[in-house]
Amino acid sequence: MNERIAVLLVALVLEMLGGLGLRNETLASRGRIEVHRRCSEQCEARIDLLQTIYHQVTSPANLQREIQRRKLQREAANLHQL
Structure with missing residues (x-):
């Protein structure tokens, strides 16, 4: 009986x-x-x-503004060359 209890305790x-x-x-x-x-x-x-940043940068208003800015830069560069 004690052996059985010991086995159960170990288990x-x-x-x-x-x-x-x-x-x-x-x-x-x-x-x-x-x-x-x-x-x-x-x-x-x-x-x-x-x-969100991508959509803000590529919004039509921002793209139009960037196109306008580059156009002005080209015109200024052309005037400077003259």
């Missing part, structure tokens, strides 16, 4: 240690997932910012 201890290992792996996995989630959120925010 219980091994099960607890195995469970702790699995729990630690679960916690570590959650930590890695959290890091990847934060990285993903930062990348998405940066993409949104760059898209």
Whole structure:
């Protein structure tokens, strides 16, 4: 009977240690997932910012303004050459 109890206790201890290992792996996995989630959120925010800047720069009004500015620069350069 004592031998049976000892075997059950050893099995219980091994099960607890195995469970702790699995729990630690679960916690570590959650930590890695959290890091990847934060990285993903930062990348998405940066993409949104760059898209906003791109749309502002390439808006028709800004493009027209840039065309006008370059035209004036060419005219000024032509006048300077004369």
